[in-house]
Each structure stands twice: as C-alpha cells, then as structure tokens.
Amino acid sequence: MEVPWQFQFRIIALGDSTVGKSSLLRRYTEDQFTTTSDPTVGVDFYTRTVTMDPERGGPVIKLQLWDTAGQEKFRCITKSYYRNSVGGLLVFDLTSRASFEHIKGWYTEVVEHVIPNKIIFLLIGHKNDRIEERKVSRDEAEKLAHSLGCKYMETSAKTNSNVERAFELLTRSIYESLKMGDIILRSDWDGVKAGYNTRALEPEETETEVKKCQC
Numbered sequence: 001m002e003v004p005w006q007f008q009f010r011i012i013a014l015g016d017s018t019v020g021k022s023s024l025l026r027r028y029t030e031d032q033f034t035t036t037s038d039p040t041v042g043v044d045f046y047t048r049t050v051t052m053d054p055e056r057g058g059p060v061i062k063l064q065l066w067d068t069a070g071q072e073k074f075r076c077i078t079k080s081y082y083r084n085s086v087g088g089l090l091v092f093d094l095t096s097r098a099s100f101e102h103i104k105g106w107y108t109e110v111v112e113h114v115i116p117n118k119i120i121f122l123l124i125g126h127k128n129d130r131i132e133e134r135k136v137s138r139d140e141a142e143k144l145a146h147s148l149g150c151k152y153m154e155t156s157a158k159t160n161s162n163v164e165r166a167f168e169l170l171t172r173s174i175y176e177s178l179k180m181g182d183i184i185l186r187s188d189w190d191g192v193k194a195g196y197n198t199r200a201l202e203p204e205e206t207e208t209e210v211k212k213c214q215c
C-alpha cells in the first residue's frame with residue numbers, strides 16, 4: 001500500500017552511460033549494489049518516500065527518480081521527461097575525465113527544455129571508492145558546481161558513501177525553494193505535486209518501490 005505523501009518531487013538522473021546513475025538510484029531506493037547491470041533502455045523510474053525534518057513534523061515527500069539512458073539514440077525519449085522534472089542529478093564518474101567534461105552539455109540540454117520552469121541541480125562525482133584512479137579534482141568539480149549554481153557531492157553506490165546525504169541535500173534544496181516561492185505548483189506540470197492525503201504520519205514510515213516505464 002502506498003504511504004500517503006504531502007508532496008511528490010520528480011527528479012531526473014543525467015550523465016553519460018556507465019557513470020553509475022542506475023547504481024546510485026538502486027542503492028538509494030533498494031540498498032543494493034551489483035557489479036553487473038543491464039544498461040537502461042529509455043527511462044526507468046524508482047521511488048522512495050522520505051520525511052523531511054520528522055522531529056518538527058515536516059512533510060512526507062515522495063521522490064520519483066527517473067533514470068535516463070545516456071546513449072544518444074534514446075535522447076528523444078528522455079527529453080520529454082526533462083520538462084516535468086523539478087530536480088536533476090548531474091552525475092559524472094570521478095575516474096572518467098570525459099564524463100566530467102560532458103556535464104555542461106547535459107546541463108544546457110536540460111535547461112533549454114525546462115524553460116520557463118526552474119530545475120534544481122546537484123552535481124555528483126561518483127565512484128569515490130576508486131579514488132586512486134581519480135581524474136577530476138574536488139576543487140575543479142566544486143568550481144563547475146558553483147558556475148552551474150548548484151552544490152557538489154562525491155558518492156559511491158558500491159560502498160554506500162554519501163548516497164543518503166546526496167538525496168537529502170537535493171530534496172531539501174527543492175523543498176526550501178518551494179517554501180520560498182521560487183518553485184510554483186501548477187496543475188499542468190508534474191515536477192512537484194501536492195499530496196492527495198495530508199494525514200499526519202509516523203516519522204519513521206518509509207517505502208521503496210521500483211517501476212519500469214512502459215514507453
């Protein structure tokens with residue numbers, strides 16, 4: 001049974017193929033990691049429900065996490081998902097210089113498609129368990145994040161490093177923007193939905209599920 005939520009945020013994971021997008025989402029929603037994974041074909045989505053500031057009775061937020069295929073041939077499918085997203089995870093592989101250099105391209109492509117909507121990004125340097133093979137310094141990644149107006153975190157799905165913190169940071173940024181009025185709820189936009197049920201919940205109540213898109 002679905003846990004009642006007050007808000008739903010739709011977030012899209014972006015970045016080159018094999019940077020670890022699916023693994024990151026799977027670690028966050030299912031707490032699992034496998035070294036072999038099928039490439040994402042088109043779009044998959046995962047969900048997890050979180051309570052913001054439970055000690056202060058904060059809202060229950062359902063995160064709908066969309067996983068896009070990095071391959072060029074699927075871009076036509078994924079573009080239509082950009083428009084209905086409020087958050088974006090810009091993921092690169094810390095051991096791949098090329099994946100870092102492509103981040104600006106991902107950013108620009110998404111921003112062009114969401115205008116006039118606002119999208120809140122988080123830049124992620126992934127696979128930080130392979131730090132000895134690092135090809136991108138923290139300093140230059142932080143500079144890029146600054147130039148894109150977002151925060152930066154280094155994660156590993158393999159060792160479960162900073163995964164919870166990264167999603168918490170992005171969810172909080174979106175929630176704060178909503179409270180400040182920087183993001184406006186609209187009936188013709190699926191980026192943020194107000195919940196169908198505002199019943200108070202136990203703070204520790206959470207739920208995970210994975211769904212496969214039929215498109």
Ligand code: GDP
Nearest residue numbers: 017018019020021022023035037127156157158
């Ligand atoms: P996607 O194409 O961006 O969705 O990438 P995947 O999630 O399919 O991962 C591509 C490869 O990187 C797979 O072999 C994963 O096991 C591996 N991988 C993903 N995350 C990590 C990580 O945090 N550390 C390491 N060492 N490998 C990872």
